[in-house]
Amino acid sequence: MENREEIIMLYDYYFELFNNKQREYFEAYYFDNLSLAEIALNEGKSRNAIHKVIKYVVGKLFEYEEKLKLYARDTKIKEIILKVNDDNIKKELEGLLWKINYLCILKI
Secondary structure (H helix, E strand, C coil): CCCHHHHHHHHHHHHHHCCHHHHHHHHHHHCCCCCHHHHHHHHCCCHHHHHHHHHHHHHHHHHHHHHHCHHHHHHHHHHHHHCCCCHHHHHHHHHHHHHHHHHHHHHC
């Protein structure tokens, strides 16, 4: 289950639950494709310290999804929305889905 695309999708849902440094290291590694050594050099930290933070974030992403199931729920809801023929209703449902996710994150 731990593939790069899935990790990034989970991060899109739960990124607000991490502090700035955790987000910075994660994004440098997964979005900017920097190596652990490059991030460590840029940050003045050890490669191991960067690795621990990224590993922690990835573990937490799966933990949050296991408990909250936002991504799994959204996938099912989006499948249902695709079956709706009215574009206005689709837009409304997609907007509601976004609002629900935002409220769920605020409660954490």
